[in-house]
Amino acid sequence: MVFQQSNLAVxxxxxxxxxxxxxxxxxxxxxxxxxxxxxxSGSVHWGVNGISFVGDYLSAxxxxxxxxxxxxxxxxxxxxxxxxxxxxxVLLLLLAEPVRRLGHFTFTDALDAYFQSRGLRFAAAISTLxxxxxxxxxxxxxxGALMMPLLGVPHYVGVLMLGTVVTIIVATSGMVSTTxxxxxxxxxxxxxxxxxxxxxxxxxxxxxxxxIVPTTTVQSGDAVGSKFNHSGSLDPLxxxxxxxxxxxxxxxxxxxxxxxxxxxxxxxxxxIMRSGGLFQLGSGHWRDRIDFISLMLGLICGTAALPHxxxxxxxxxxxxxxxxxSIVAICGIALFYVLSLYIGLGAMTSGTxxxxxxxxxxxxxxxxxxxxxxxxxxAVAFSAVLGTVSGLIIASSGAVAHDIMDRVLGxxxxxxxxxxxxxxxxxxIGCIAIYLGLVFEGMNVSYLAGWAFAIAASANLxxxxxxxxxxxxxxxGVVAAIFSGLLVSLVLILVSPExxxxxxYAATQAPIHLNHPAIIAMPISLLAAIVVSLRTTGLxxx
Amino acid sequence: xxxxxSEKVDQLYRAKLRLGLKLLTAFATLYFMxxxxxxxxxxxxxMPVAGVNLGLILGLLLIFISVIVALIFHxxxxxxxxxxxxxxQRVAVEKD
Numbered sequence: 001m002v003f004q005q006s007n008l009a010v011x012x013x014x015x016x017x018x019x020x021x022x023x024x025x026x027x028x029x030x031x032x033x034x035x036x037x038x039x040x041s042g043s044v045h046w047g048v049n050g051i052s053f054v055g056d057y058l059s060a061x062x063x064x065x066x067x068x069x070x071x072x073x074x075x076x077x078x079x080x081x082x083x084x085x086x087x088x089x090v091l092l093l094l095l096a097e098p099v100r101r102l103g104h105f106t107f108t109d110a111l112d113a114y115f116q117s118r119g120l121r122f123a124a125a126i127s128t129l130x131x132x133x134x135x136x137x138x139x140x141x142x143x144g145a146l147m148m149p150l151l152g153v154p155h156y157v158g159v160l161m162l163g164t165v166v167t168i169i170v171a172t173s174g175m176v177s178t179t180x181x182x183x184x185x186x187x188x189x190x191x192x193x194x195x196x197x198x199x200x201x202x203x204x205x206x207x208x209x210x211x212i213v214p215t216t217t218v219q220s221g222d223a224v225g226s227k228f229n230h231s232g233s234l235d236p237l238x239x240x241x242x243x244x245x246x247x248x249x250x251x252x253x254x255x256x257x258x259x260x261x262x263x264x265x266x267x268x269x270x271x272i273m274r275s276g277g278l279f280q281l282g283s284g285h286w287r288d289r290i291d292f293i294s295l296m297l298g299l300i301c302g303t304a305a306l307p308h309x310x311x312x313x314x315x316x317x318x319x320x321x322x323x324x325x326s327i328v329a330i331c332g333i334a335l336f337y338v339l340s341l342y343i344g345l346g347a348m349t350s351g352t353x354x355x356x357x358x359x360x361x362x363x364x365x366x367x368x369x370x371x372x373x374x375x376x377x378x379a380v381a382f383s384a385v386l387g388t389v390s391g392l393i394i395a396s397s398g399a400v401a402h403d404i405m406d407r408v409l410g411x412x413x414x415x416x417x418x419x420x421x422x423x424x425x426x427x428x429i430g431c432i433a434i435y436l437g438l439v440f441e442g443m444n445v446s447y448l449a450g451w452a453f454a455i456a457a458s459a460n461l462x463x464x465x466x467x468x469x470x471x472x473x474x475x476x477g478v479v480a481a482i483f484s485g486l487l488v489s490l491v492l493i494l495v496s497p498e499x500x501x502x503x504x505y506a507a508t509q510a511p512i513h514l515n516h517p518a519i520i521a522m523p524i525s526l527l528a529a530i531v532v533s534l535r536t537t538g539l540x541x542x
Numbered sequence: 543x544x545x546x547x548s549e550k551v552d553q554l555y556r557a558k559l560r561l562g563l564k565l566l567t568a569f570a571t572l573y574f575m576x577x578x579x580x581x582x583x584x585x586x587x588x589m590p591v592a593g594v595n596l597g598l599i600l601g602l603l604l605i606f607i608s609v610i611v612a613l614i615f616h617x618x619x620x621x622x623x624x625x626x627x628x629x630x631q632r633v634a635v636e637k638d
Contacts, residue, residue: 075597079580082573082601089569089608093562093615097555241593273595274588281584289581296577300570320623323616330612334605341602469559 009150009375016379017165020386024169024177037174037419038105038398039314044179046321050328052179053312055186057084057303057329058336059135059388060142061449063189063381064359066337068445070344071353071361073277077344080450081337083296087303087453088333092326095304098468100313100322106398107310107460108407111467117475118408123482125403127459128307130486132396133432135306135452136389138445140437143385145359145445150378159437162382166389167430170397171423178390179315185380185387190332192380193339196362199369200346201239204231205246211266212246214351215368236342243269243345251353272348287513295450298518302453305460308388308395359445389433393426400425450516451493458521459485466529477533485525492517547630554626558619569611576600 031037044052062084069077103109108124140159147158169177205212206228213228231242250265275281279292303309313322343362347353352364366377401422405411413421440448463481466473493499496515497507514520579587580597587597 075601078598078601082576082604085605085608086569086573089611090566092612093566093569094559097558101555237593240598244590244594270588270590270595273598275580275584275597279580281581292581293577296573300573323619327612327616331609334609338602338605 006150006371006375008371009378012375012379013150013382016383016386020177020181020383021165021168023180024172027173027176027180030176031173032419033415034105034402034418034422036176037422038394038402039311040175040179042314042317044315046316046324047328048179048183049312049316049321049325051186051332052182052315053186053309053325053329054332054336055182055184055189055384055387056312056391057088057309057333057388058186058189058384059139059445059449060146060359060381060385061138061445062336062340063193063384064142064146064362065138065445065447065449066340067343067347067365068353068358068361069278069447070341071347071365072358074272074274074348076275076278078341079275079279079296080299081340083299084303085330085333085337086300088326088330090300091304091309092323092330095310095464095468096313096322096326097319099310099464100316100319102468103310103314105311105314105402106395107307107464108399108403110310111464111478112475114467115475115478117479120475120478121403122408123479124460124463125399125408127463127482127486128399128403129396129429130490131305131307131452131456131460132392132399133429133436134455135308135449136392136429136433137436137440138443138448138452139385139389139392140433141440141443141448142359142445143382143389144437144441146363146378146381146385148360150363150382155441156438159434162385162389163430163434163437166386166393166433167427169386169390170393170426170430174397174419174422174426175311175315175394178387178394181383181390182387185383186332188380189384190336192377193336193343196366196369196373196377197339197342197346199373200342200365201236202233203346203369204234204239205242205349206230207246210246212243212248212269212349214249214251214349239342239345240273243349244273245269248272248349249351251351285513290519291514291516294454294514294516294519297522298450298454298457298516301457301461301518301522302455305456305464306453307399307456307460308391311395311398312391393429393433396429397422397425400429447498454493454516454518454521455486455489457518458489458525459483462522462526462529466526466533470533472533472537473529474533474536476536477529477531480532481525481529484528485521488524489517489521492520546633550626550630554622557622557626561618561622562615565611565615569608572604572607576604 035041066077066080099110102113108121111124112120143162144155144158147153206215208228246269247266250262250267252262280288281292316322316325347361347365350365350368352368354360363378367374401418405421459482463478467478495511497510497513498515500510501507589596591599
């Protein structure tokens with residue numbers, strides 16, 4: 001039942017692919033110079049850039065992951081939304097204008113503006129590559145999960161298809177087509193989320209007394225009116241109030257992915273709307289609390305240090321445009337996260353959750369509202385992955401071609417050769433992304449994105465803040481911040497309980513019971529930068 | 543005149559940075575208060591308020607506040623930019 005494919009969805013999916021590939025081929029001439037290829041010649045309108053930010057940022061981790069997490073875990077999934085959005089405030093208030101002022105093609109430009117150091121450029125480029133690759137994992141996993149119900153193909157075929165399409169987009173016309181893809185995707189994502197929430201509110205609840213019965217289980221059988229009451233359409237507040245006051249059946253999964261309500265087990269809406277679905281904070285161990293604080297720290301600090309977000313500031317013509325586009329982005333992203341709360345709760349109360357893969361809750365909710373909904377939501381979700389992956393690949397190719405090959409290795413390249421180098425780098429990174437998408441199949445994409453945020457927060461943010469705002473910072477200090485942040489966060493992730501489960505061991509065997517490393521890695525990175533800067537004062541001080 | 547303009551641009555940059563830092567301090571305080579309430583006083587957030595729980599209301603409020611902070615920053619930055627631009631123009635006219 002869960003994995004039946006729809007012809008309309010297949011057609012829409014093919015239309016999306018044809019459109020983006022066609023667009024990329026049409027725009028290829030506008031990306032023949034390095035400025036055109038890497039930053040769309042800095043000529044993007046702030047409004048378009050703002051919506052492109054929305055498209056760039058609201059990835060599979062947000063559209064599929066947050067909705068899925070709320071559908072499975074309740075309120076705790078919503079906490080991710082708050083963290084993801086709050087990072088934008090750090091970005092707007094502290095970094096948007098300085099980064100725009102000092103950089104040209106990559107975030108490394110801004111970091112290195114006061115130092116002109118090869119070592120620093122190399123460190124920042126490596127950091128960009130690692131963060132982008134970590135952020136690519138959830139996108140590819142989300143793509144694979146999406147392709148299964150959409151086209152009826154296995155996970156690996158889905159990952160392979162997305163990887164190929166996105167590599168074509170980036171390798172042909174770089175940031176120019178990426179901007180248009182992200183802008184269209186950002187707009188579509190907001191519109192379809194609004195429509196989805198409207199449909200959820202219109203449908204309301206089907207209730208047996210105070211018990212909210214999964215909508216999908218009563219569609220064909222029992223008539224509404226005899227045993228069940230229909231709440232009718234609800235306003236947003238009333239929807240939350242009824243959910244809070246009601247009881248919701250727990251779901252169980254049979255073979256073949258089919259989900260049915262477990263009529264023996266109910267949970268109060270009030271319980272679902274408080275913390276406990278994912279994080280054991282109230283009654284849990286101290287390490288669970290520290291892990292949660294670490295996650296929230298990583299989320300608020302990580303956004304401001306994501307290279308693929310920072311490079312979008314170079315696509316506009318002025319500092320004021322950079323600020324305005326951030327504000328458009330914040331409004332759009334805030335709206336989306338409020339909507340995702342209703343989408344998640346709607347999926348939960350409809351019984352449209354694939355318990356084996358929480359990422360599928362949103363498309364399945366759409367499926368319960370009609371085949372057209374499902375087709376459109378799947379196409380938009382696919383474009384969500386497409387937009388973010390293309391942004392990540394362009395950031396990575398800039399790190400390779402502009403930072404490492406041109407500035408660090410000093411390779412003499414003509415403008416055209418630099419663009420070709422960027423395109424080849426995009427193809428290689430696309431292949432790496434495909435491989436990782438296969439390895440991490442089945443993990444929740446928001447959870448995986450949390451790691452990318454933690455690495456960005458640990459490696460890039462302390463370096464960026466000190467380089468921009470502390471006069472005594474030296475290039476050695478910045479390098480120390482990047483490498484210590486990278487190293488500590490990567491080691492902590494590799495020995496985390498979640499990874500131990502992946503290795504086939506019990507989570508309790510992990511040496512450090514921390515799944516999110518920011519709380520340890522960030523202070524170490526900051527400390528390393530300060531100590532090394534003070535020790536090397538006078539050598540390369542800015 | 544060029545040097546004066548450059549100094550003014552730097553002043554403007556620093557003024558916006560100071561404003562950003564103030565707003566960020568206020569926002570980060572609210573954010574971490576919310577996080578710490580989740581961790582240490584979760585039962586407070588479970589209290590029913592207006593038919594839902596306090597945690598949900600505070601979460602939605604934090605999202606709303608982030609939009610407001612962004613708008614305040616933009617409006618104040620615009621005002622600063624206008625003031626600095628007027629000062630520059632005045633000096634340019636006096637020089638002429």
